Amino acid sequence: MKFFSFWRSLASFRVRIVLNLKGVSCEVIDVDLMKGHQRDPAFRAVNPQMVLPALVEDDGHVLFQSLAIMEYLDETHPQPPLLPATPLARARVRGLAQIVACDSHPLIVPRVREFLEHGFHLDEAQRMKWIHNWIGAALTALETNLAGSSETGRYCQGDAITIADICLVSQFAGANFFKHDLKPFPTVRRIAEACMQNDAFARAHPLKQPGAPAAA
Ligand SMILES: N[C@@H](CCC(=O)N[C@@H](CS)C(=O)NCC(=O)O)C(=O)O
Secondary structure: OEEEEOOOOHHHHHHHHHHHHHOOOOEEEEOOHHHOHHHOHHHHOOOOOOOOOEEEOOOOOEEEOHHHHHHHHHHHOOOOOOOOOOHHHHHHHHHHHHHHHHHHHHHOOHHHHHHHHHOOOOOHHHHHHHHHHHHHHHHHHHHHHHHHOOOEOOOOOEOOOOHHHHHHHHHHHHHHHOOOOOOOOHHHHHHHHHHHOOHHHHHHOHHHOOOOOOOO
8 A cells, every 4th residue: 555644744643543553554655745745746646635645555546534544444454443332432433533633623734824824814923823723622622522521531432542532642743733732631631642652653643754853
């Protein structure tokens, strides 16, 4: 398999964690988002949406969108399972994951930040206000849910790692990139730190990837 990714991409981070947890190896192809290489014809031919990540199966099938790729890998490599067994728990896990991957992360990606800058001429301070607003909204929703639910355990759903934890960790890393104050979110922080003790998470961290700076 070929994995198109970039060190700073939070959606790629999510898929990288799953690849590590499942012990799946692939050829990693870097697409430099800071140089706009996602818009190069070579990558556009792989993913017409021009976003990372993309996973290309050996037979040429292209997989895109991190949540879809994560569930595909979970179905094709069932151990360890990343979704709980019961429908109610699965719905909660998917809901938590989607707070991050569907409602927060899409508002802070490079193409949105670039449009705020060039389409609306927002200055750096205004763009940062936008970013912190949406990072904080998701962290608040996660913290309220996790702290208030008896289903929360060592991880988001009991004591087994699920896709909710993987998304939570990507939100946590993004918040750190933008130096968001994490003190008001002790449950999110506790779960993120528990996950990062797992080698599959630690090795997948953006700052551990080739090309990453020592600190963001
Ligand atoms: N919802 C997508 C997000 C894809 C996405 O926006 N990826 C970012 C990197 S994390 C990207 O490639 N952005 C390129 C751009 O915004 O131009 C997913 O979860 O896969």
